Amino acid sequence: MNAQLARARAFLTSDLQSDRVVPPSGFTARLTVFSAAAMAFLAVFALALSFAAGRLADRWSDALAQSATIRVSAPEDQQERQVQAVLAVLETTPGIASARELPADETQALLAPWFGPDLPIETLPIPALIEVVEEGTGFDPEGLRLRLQAEAPGAVLDDHDRWRRPLVAAAGRMRLVAVASLVLIGAATAAMITLAAQAALAANGQVIRVLRLVGAHDRYIAQAFVRRFTLRAAGGAAAGTALAALMLALVPSVETGSFLTGLGFQGGEWLWLPLLPVLGGAVALAATRAAALRALKGLM
Amino acid sequence: MIELENVSYGYGGGELLTEMSLKLAPGSFHFLTGPSGAGKTTFLKLLYAELLPSAGRVTVFDQSVRGLGRDEIAELRRRIGVVHQDCQFLDHLSVAENVALPLLVADRPIDTRELVELLGWVGLKGQMDALPPELSGGERQRAALARAVIMGPDVILADEPTGNVDWEMSQRLLHLLVELNRMGKTVVIATHDMNLIRSAKAQVAARVLRIKGRRLHLAGADL
Ligand SMILES: Nc1ncnc2c1ncn2[C@@H]1O[C@H](COP(=O)(O)OP(=O)(O)OP(=O)(O)O)[C@@H](O)[C@H]1O
Numbered sequence: 001m002n003a004q005l006a007r008a009r010a011f012l013t014s015d016l017q018s019d020r021v022v023p024p025s026g027f028t029a030r031l032t033v034f035s036a037a038a039m040a041f042l043a044v045f046a047l048a049l050s051f052a053a054g055r056l057a058d059r060w061s062d063a064l065a066q067s068a069t070i071r072v073s074a075p076e077d078q079q080e081r082q083v084q085a086v087l088a089v090l091e092t093t094p095g096i097a098s099a100r101e102l103p104a105d106e107t108q109a110l111l112a113p114w115f116g117p118d119l120p121i122e123t124l125p126i127p128a129l130i131e132v133v134e135e136g137t138g139f140d141p142e143g144l145r146l147r148l149q150a151e152a153p154g155a156v157l158d159d160h161d162r163w164r165r166p167l168v169a170a171a172g173r174m175r176l177v178a179v180a181s182l183v184l185i186g187a188a189t190a191a192m193i194t195l196a197a198q199a200a201l202a203a204n205g206q207v208i209r210v211l212r213l214v215g216a217h218d219r220y221i222a223q224a225f226v227r228r229f230t231l232r233a234a235g236g237a238a239a240g241t242a243l244a245a246l247m248l249a250l251v252p253s254v255e256t257g258s259f260l261t262g263l264g265f266q267g268g269e270w271l272w273l274p275l276l277p278v279l280g281g282a283v284a285l286a287a288t289r290a291a292a293l294r295a296l297k298g299l300m
Numbered sequence: 301m302i303e304l305e306n307v308s309y310g311y312g313g314g315e316l317l318t319e320m321s322l323k324l325a326p327g328s329f330h331f332l333t334g335p336s337g338a339g340k341t342t343f344l345k346l347l348y349a350e351l352l353p354s355a356g357r358v359t360v361f362d363q364s365v366r367g368l369g370r371d372e373i374a375e376l377r378r379r380i381g382v383v384h385q386d387c388q389f390l391d392h393l394s395v396a397e398n399v400a401l402p403l404l405v406a407d408r409p410i411d412t413r414e415l416v417e418l419l420g421w422v423g424l425k426g427q428m429d430a431l432p433p434e435l436s437g438g439e440r441q442r443a444a445l446a447r448a449v450i451m452g453p454d455v456i457l458a459d460e461p462t463g464n465v466d467w468e469m470s471q472r473l474l475h476l477l478v479e480l481n482r483m484g485k486t487v488v489i490a491t492h493d494m495n496l497i498r499s500a501k502a503q504v505a506a507r508v509l510r511i512k513g514r515r516l517h518l519a520g521a522d523l
């Protein structure tokens with residue numbers, strides 16, 4: 001562990017002398033910094049999308065899983081009897097914390113947005129609504145449906161599953177898209193850095209030849225390139241990450257639970273951001289090392 | 301120290317060097333001559349493993365070159381100082397840095413005093429901080445010689461080390477190589493310069509190898 005730490009420190013601070021054996025290359029350097037920054041910028045948004053989609057999926061499944069509604073619409077003379085039957089059934093159903101019939105004023109409040117506050121619901125054949133609160137474990141909707149059918153044919157169980165499932169699935173897919181984007185961004189970064197490293201290696205063919213002739217190990221020669229590209233990529237990624245984070249932090253956050261305003265990081269999620277420059281550096285390290293060793297192989 | 305057994309080499313066309321056998325004993329001093337294009341540089345490249353023989357066997361420090369890994373070849377080159385005909389410098393580093401380059405890549409400490417002394421020996425004290433492209437042909441060759449000896453190698457291979465320097469300077473460089481040979485180093489010098497060979501023969505027991513008609517000959521005492 002200590003030896004590794006020492007190696008890492010040597011890698012970062014390695015005497016400037018040995019770094020100078022490869023001449024500075026302004027163009028590929030700027031190119032690498034820029035692509036790393038751009039990629040990190042995109043990665044921040046992909047990451048934010050992934051978190052937001054995850055939060056949305058959680059919220060939908062949590063909020064909706066905890067409650068269900070039973071609608072009872074029977075001929076007027078049977079309505080009250082069936083409601084009582086449903087409540088009796090619910091009392092003996094495992095997984096249900098409580099159930100209550102919505103009183104008329106609450107039903108009216110529910111309908112008010114559509115029909116106005118003065119709807120005379122007593123005179124209308126409005127179905128009775130029973131609100132069911134589940135226990136954490138949830139109940140078995142199919143079993144409940146069968147029992148309701150026997151006891152109260154006018155009762156319909158709406159466990160919100162019907163419309164919850166596609167929403168949760170959509171959020172899940174969105175998250176998948178975000179994760180796939182992250183993977184692609186990583187791969188594209190590796191590809192760009194490989195190209196930049198190859199350009200630098202080709203431009204420095206004579207330097208590499210001379211180093212080899214005076215007895216440098218492949219490791220030493222590769223290191224001179226790897227160090228540069230790693231530090232450039234990490235630096236660029238840090239800048240891109242910081243810029244994107246700043247922009248996300250400036251997006252007005254409204255507690256409406258809307259997807260757009262939820263796009264960002266919350267709490268511990270911010271801790272993922274410092275990982276991006278590290279990952280960018282790691283990708284550059286692997287890509288440059290591979291390119292350098294490949295280039296060296298053709299040289300005695 | 302270095303041994304060739306039936307070594308042949310060709311660049312892809314026909315064979316350039318055919319069935320060459322040779323033993324370089326430790327502490328020996330050899331000249332390598334032959335017409336331009338005969339393959340002297342190629343021959344030296346076989347000795348420090350920049351080229352592998354197409355047939356036969358090159359053994360350096362008791363190891364067959366063909367079986368060496370890349371790191372082992374690097375180690376081998378640290379023990380063989382080479383003056384390349386085309387010098388091979390890093391043009392963005394100063395002369396002093398170029399001369400010290402073998403120490404740098406081998407991660408060995410650089411003794412500045414010794415470095416300056418060596419540069420003084422080859423008459424480059426004043427050009428220490430110059431870049432190689434700013435040097436004259438002869439100055440470059442002198443810098444190349446300094447770089448070849450800085451690691452204290454067991455073998456020194458010099459490809460036309462005196463091609464571009466005046467007689468006085470070539471005598472001085474020869475003297476440096478003779479001194480190193482007296483310290484036990486094995487020396488091979490490729491050259492066209494017969495006067496240089498004669499002058500060396502007065503100082504050491506030098507043998508003369510000649511590449512002619514793709515073969516290696518040991519020249520007679522007529523030189
Ligand atoms: N990399 C190469 N690829 C193909 N042919 C080469 C290569 N290097 C040298 N040759 C050819 O091999 C022959 C020998 O070249 P070499 O450099 O060994 O000659 P030399 O004896 O050192 O000549 P000089 O005295 O002019 O330095 C030449 O005809 C040259 O054209």
Ligand SMILES: [Mg+2]
Nearest residue numbers: 340341385459
């Ligand atoms: Mg030559």
